[in-house]
Amino acid sequence: MFCSLGEETPFVLWGLDPIFSAYARLYIRDILQMTESTQVPGVYFYNSHPIYKVDVLGIVVYKRERDDFFCYGVDDSTGVINCLCWKNDLLKEASLTGGTGGAQGGFDPVAEMRKLQRAQQSRCCVEIEELLRVRGSVKTTRQQREISASVFYKVDDPVMAVQISWMMEVPELYRQCYDKPLQLQSNTSDASVSSISKAATIIRDFLNQKSVAKFRPYDVQELLQPLILSQLKTTPGVQLLQLLKEALQTLQDEGFIYRKVKSQDEVYSVTGQDKELVIAVKDVIREDSKREKFAEKGCHVLHILSAVRQRYSLNLSKTALELVLKSLECNSDIISCSDSHYTML
Incomplete structure (x- = not known):
């Protein structure tokens, strides 16, 4: 079925819209005009798409600073929106105490912390007429629409390469995604797809709740037994194993899990819980971004x-890597210099 523009999609179906889990690159004009959901406060609708977090790029037109946060007015030429950008601990500390200058010719931790503080300030303390990128959730405060930033940083764009790339990508996103109505299939012929989706969700929720790092198929097989019983009067093992296989494949396609080593011992790693994988990705970006080839644009x-496949696992998928990169960027460990390029913050 199609959801019309004047009809609000039921919240239980929001997860079927891929835009809901992404940072939507909307024009500020549309962010300001979105209607808030009557079902869940803090979620908004552009056409029929539920949206609660956005990604904007624009020029700073005003700035206010408080003890704990910056308020930047960001203008993308379609409108101006207030962006609430919280300071981290380094930015909140006006000065660092302790130490008298360090050992002569030795390592001075206080001096190094001051260098780190200055580096962070140079990326986060943005002045009027400078270019700022902000990712965060949409809020309405005192009847004014604003963005509460989870990631924000100044963009160095002397030849306007980033802005030109942005202006080319965003209209295409509107044509391919945002301006197309949400289509939800409710035909009975899609029952098998629905079962696989439910099974994948059951396994995903269990792994997240238990913070599981590694598992084997038989560890989660029994979780799907109620799903089989709800559809059939009997409990055929063949259907259960097939459903488990397809659900695990779905989670692999999403990048949520992967097999570090393919062997008869079928062991899956949960991407978000694999600390060694995260370290390997950070090491590659940290080391290679120093090379002249990647110094300007970052590592593609x-x-x-x-590099991570050679260093850690040949079986790592691109979707699994992208989940790790997204997590690192949300934690401000890395930043995206341009589309698909990353460097250390």
Whole structure:
């Protein structure tokens, strides 16, 4: 079925819209005009698409600073929106105490922390007329729409390469995604797809709740037994094993899990819980971004994938790597210099 523009999609179906889990690159004009959901406060609708987090790029037109946060007015030429950008601990500390200058010719931790503080300030303390990128959730405060930033940083764009790339990508996103109505299939012929989706969700929720790092198929097989019983009067093992196989394949396609080593011992690693994988990705970006080849634009995602495969696991998928990169960027460990290029913050 299609959801019309005047009809609000039921919240239980929001997860079927891929835009809901992404940072939507909307024009600020549309962010300001989105209607808030009557079902869940803090979620908004552009056409029939539920949206609660956005990604904007624009020029700073005003700035206010408080003890704990910056308020930046960001203008993308379609409108101006207030962005609430919280300071981290380094930015909140006006000065660092302790130490008298360090050992002569030795390592001075206080001095190094001051260098780190200055580096962070140079990326986060943005002045009027400078270019700022902000990712965060949409809020309405005192009847004014604003963005509460999870990631924000100044963009150095002397030849306007980033802005030109942005202006080319965003209209295409509107044509391919945002301006197309959400289509939800409710035909009975899709029952098998629905079962696989439910099974994948059951396994995903269990792994997240238990913080599981590694598992084997038989560890989660019994979780799907109620799903089989709800559809059939009997409990055929063949259907259960097939459903488990397809659900695990779905989670692999999403990058949520992967097999570090393919062997008869079928062991899956949960991407978000694999600390060694996260360390390997950070090491590759940290080391290679210092090379002259990557110093300006950062490391391309395909280069990072190739390097991590050689260093850690040949079976790592691009979707799994992208989940790790997204997590690192949300935690401000890395930043995206341009589309598909990353470097250390």
